[in-house]
Amino acid sequence: MTDELLTPRQVQADYGFSPQTLANWRWNGTGPAYIKQTPGKGGRIKYRRSAIEAWLDDNTVKAGGQRAA
Template structure:
């Protein structure tokens, strides 16, 4: 089974997080895991679909439970 690699613009189209928000999360280390294809500013960024889904699952809050 393959895991889709998504560009930040594709993440935006499918999940609604803007490329700038994703960049901010990379900078602060708070967003989903990502792949950087080469060092420096010119490195292309890709996200595994499974990493985004896992990150979202970790932040899912169940209603009716204890206060968040």
């Protein structure tokens, strides 16, 4: 089974994060792992669905401010 690759617009449709938010996270190095398919400033970006899910799991906070186990 292959891991689905999503464009920023597909990530927005499935998870609600806008392409601009994803770009800001890439710039800051704080968002989910991504793949840059073409070089340069305007390079095509894709996200593995598993990377989005893992990032969400890592950033889930339980009540009281503790990370979920």
